[in-house]
Amino acid sequence: MSLNIAHTLVETAKDIRDRVGLVEAVTGKSLTFNELNRRSDAFAHILKNRGVESGERVMLMVKPSADFICLTFALFKIGAPVILIDPGMGYVNLLRCIEGVRPKGFIGIPKALFFKTLFRKPFNTVKYTFCCGFSLGLFGPDIAKLADQDYPEFPVFEPEVDDLAAIIFTTGSTGPPKGVRYEHSIFQAQLGLIRDYYGIGPGDVDQPAFPLFALFSTALGAQAVIPDMDPTRPAKVDSAVFTASIEKYKVSYSFGSPALWNVVASSCEDRDKRLKTLKKVLMAGAPVSGALIEAMQDVLPEDAVIHTPYGATESLPIASIEGTEVVRETWDLTRRGQGTCVGRSLPGIEIAIIPISDMAISKLERQTFLPSGKIGEIIVQGNVVTSSYENNDRENKLAKISDGNSFWHRMGDVGYLDGSGRLWFCGRRAHRVVCRKYNKTFYSIPCEAFFNSHPDVFRSALVAIPLSSGADCIPAIIVELEKESAIDTQQLIHELREIGKNNPLTLEIDTYLIHPDFPVDIRHNAKIFREKLSLWATSQLEGQI
CATH class of the missing domain: 3.30.300.30 (ANL, C-terminal domain)
Known part of the structure; x- marks a missing residue:
């Protein structure tokens, strides 16, 4: 089996070629799975013809759209690692992050390319620049227009287990944002969990508030709807617009932060609206209250399931719990100061609790594992756990613990395991x-x-x-x-x-x-x-x- 999820898209496109694979809620534009695959082939040929080779890092600064998804798949097909940075982190952090990852290629909307001309030094490693959007010719031809032409099938890069697929930056909630190295094997493992644990596949319609998640949906044969919202401001979402596309496209599955679902639940309650097609909701990014779960249950079908996965940019997901279990068993304990229950470890994941330390830990000592009920530092190992940060030896030493031929990742969180193996989150170690x-x-x-x-x-x-x-x-x-x-x-x-x-x-x-x-x-x-x-x-x- 290929580790490259772009290959999964190719196979999906063969099986359900004429089924709608992606819709832009803003424009109403839709692409079938075959069109998604062919457009990513076109982008791959254009990039390759301009000199982009496997192993060369390419920064992608394109708005959430069909082209964002197709360009990402194109880079996977070439084997060129894609660099994704939240532009809302502020230009100081943004420039520092760009300089640290040394991109060879840059694909951006005209606004991003103008930013690149203003701050040249962090981009001095860039050899190839591509404009995605109309710029009056100021930044060269529009790559999106070039991709409208016919191109042959592009051969998908076959990666090794350790070949880099992407660098994705953390939010910087407890320090400067860090670039997390995602190997192709990490994406493949995440794809497997989404397919097998959460049951996502052909027949589902996904509306992800985090654009990158549309990659997994489309690769698995689920239709993705790119919502009309600013993904960097989920708390400011226009609920009427967000839920209108849920209803219009019969969305069955959606992922978003608690801040987004707070707005949606409140708005639906005010309008006496029930989201009749939405059968699976995932809430992650911060602790989820039982009150929010109950509020969402009131606006979803009776047979809908709410999941609250737990993880981080470095390891996602590692644990999960259903909303009914939260409301029935754990929420009252949370309100009494016992932490937030984030569920049991997912298949292929091992979670342990060790004494809290702010220092580096060079080697794991299993005899130091804390018993159930004892608060300590959360560590994890498994197939979705990334191995290192990019160009950041100091943070690698602080975050990773050697364990023979494997390693553990320190989540930077504190918590405990209860008697039934459920993990309870008690906050960030730094907090x-x-x-x-x-x-x-x-x-x-x-x-x-x-x-x-x-x-x-x-x-x-x-x-x-x-x-x-x-x-x-x-x-x-x-x-x-x-x-x-x-x-x-x-x-x-x-x-x-x-x-x-x-x-x-x-x-x-x-x-x-x-x-x-x-x-x-x-x-x-x-x-x-x-x-x-x-x-x-x-x-x-x-x-x-």
Whole structure:
């Protein structure tokens, strides 16, 4: 079996060539599986004829569209690793990331090519530039127009297990974004989990809020609908537009962040709308509340299934749980400060808990594995776990643990396994607050659960406030209010303090602040930048502690 998922598309196109494979909700444009395959062949020929060879990295900065999917498959067919970076990470991070991965080719919309002309230094390794879109000839011919011509079938590159397929950058929610190396074998393993565990295949219609996931859908023979939304701002999605395409194209399966589904669930409830065709929903990118699952269950068919996979850019997915189990068994425990249950390990994945450390761990000592119920650092190994970051030895040493001929990845998260093998997430390792004064460690997700239950609180964040001596810190809770809240500030602080005093996990917390709008990540709009909130809180309390 070929490790290249572009080969899977070729085979799918042979089997169901005339069935619609992809639709752009914005334009209404549709392509059959055969047309998707042929257009990716056309792009591959165009790129190859201009000199792009297997092994040469090509940065892709094209809006979510049929051409984004076809260009990605084209690069897979050539064997040229595709570099994907979220443009919303800010130009400083963006330029640093580009310089670090040293692309040989660049494919972008005119706006991206204009950006390239303004900041030349990070692009000095680029030999081939291609414009995707009309630019009045300023950036050369439109590659999308060239691909409208007929081209022969393109021979698919046959990779080895370790051949690089892509470099995908992390969101940077706990530090600078890092480039994760995806070998072809990683994509193939992910494809297998999506097909076998989540049951996606021919007959399904997928509307992914994360554009890259359309690759898996189309390769598996499921129709993909590219939604009319900005994928870097899922919390700002126009729910009426998003659900209109679900209804129009009879979408049966959709993946998105909790921020997106919060908007969709609320909007559907307000309009008394039920999404009758949507039978599978995946929510990932941040902890998913039982309240959101219940809200979504109210707008889905009775036989619909909600999954909440757990993972990271470096390893996705590694665990999963169904919404019914969350609502029935784990959500009440979450509200009582026991963390968020993210389910059992998926086939081919092993999860373990080790003592928490901020230092590199060179070798795994299995005798240090913690027993069930004990909070520690989450580590994982398996066929969807990536082996390294690009050009980042320091982070590789911090994130990987040698185990004979294999390795474990440190998720950067803390949590525990329960007696039935379910994994409970208790927050990021970097977000725990270690307080010498109280000889206690505070974990973000368990502590925040108590305050999130307040009816006027939209979300909360545990942060560390360094003391003026610099030798210790104190824990603080920052809250963002519900939009319609009109509660008096002093009254809210009093009520939050009472909640804190009534729970042993938060008994020592005495500092509470209100922030107007939490900073969050660009990919999911749900991961809270607690480091930024800590700096903000420290400035607010300057001279008081």
